[in-house]
Amino acid sequence: MNAAPADQIRLLDLQALDSRLDLLSHRSNSLPEHAEIQQRGSDLTELRSLTVAAETQLSDTKRELVKAEQDVEQVVTRAARNQQRMDSGSVGAKDLANLQHEVGALAKRQSDLEDVVLEVMERLESSQTRVSEMTARRDDAQHSLAEAESRRDAAQAEIDVEVEKVTRERATVAAVIPDDLMKLYTRLRQTQGGTGAARLFQRRCEGCRVEFATADLRTIRAAAPEEVLRCENCSRILIRTSDSGL
Template sequence: MNAAPADQIRLLDLQAIDSKLDQLAHRRRSLPEHAEIDKATAEHTALKDLVIAAQAQLGDTEREQTKAEQDVEQVRARAARNQQRLDSGTGSPRDLENLQHENGSLAKRQADLEDIVLEVMERLDSSQTRVTELTARLDHSTVVLKEAEGRRDAAFAEIDAEVEKVKRDRDAVAQVLPADLIKLYTRLREQQGGVGAARLFQRRCEGCRVEFAAADLNAIKAEAADAVVRCDNCGRILVRTGESGV
């Protein structure tokens, strides 16, 4: 393949621009905010699960309290009915004696149930406190996550604006280069980790950093000025300039 020496030198400009675009893409992928967001998202998700579990426990405890209070009320109501019958003296002596005995048992049952109510109330208070604390932590984690996302988005906007500018510079260079030279360069760039063209500088390929022997340099020097030379070691387009020494 042949290409004007000036076009080959412009290919180095294109390579520099493409390397800049690669750097910007790497910078976009490597923003510290990505790790912050991952960490904040994990913490937010964990706290959300804890809040849901705490709310479920609170609901269970509230229902347990309602049931315990209903049990107490039922015992109180039965004792009150029994006492009314005792006070009225209605019934046989044996029936009245049984009512007195039952009220004694109901009094003990009521005391036991009231203890249960107190114990449930303590657990309810603890559950409410936990829900409040976890909800506050969840709200804080939401703020932390949104702030990290905001910083990431601001960094994205800055990088993307620079990318658009660099792309315009690339278009200006690429549009004056021969299509076949661009095609070869693009293929090599994909194969060689983003570098398709490298300068020959003082006996060395700047793509693979290999220094050429005198015989190899003489062979390159013998090539026509418009010949597209390839590095024997890495295969990249080897661009000759005034500093190549050939």
């Protein structure tokens, strides 16, 4: 393949711009905020689940307290009714004895149920504290996640601005490079780790860093300026400049 020396030199400009775009892509993909956001998002998901579990436990405990208080109320009501019957003097001796026995049993039952109410109230207080704690932690995690996302977006915006600028510059350079040379460069970039063209600098290929032997340098010197040379070691397009050491 032949190409004007100026077009070959432009490949170095194009390669520099493509390398810059590759670097910007790497920066975008490796922003530290990505890992931070992933971790904070995972933490937030867990805290949300824990908060829901705490709220569910609180709701269940509230229902349990209502039930326990209702049980106490039922016993108090029945004991009051029995006491009222006894105080009325309208029951016989046998019924009176039975009522007195039941009132005593109800008093014991009331005491036991009130102990249950106290125990449930203690668990209710603990559940309320748990909900408050988990809600605060969840909200803090949400805020931290939002901050990390904001920092990522700001960093990405800066990268996007530079990507747009470099992309415009690349389009300008690529537009004047012959199609066949451009196709070869593009293919080599895909197969050679992003570098399709490399400068011959001080007798060394800057693509693979291999120094050419004397015989190879003689062949390069003998090549016409329009001839598109390839590095024998890495196959990249080899660009000759005034610093090639020929």
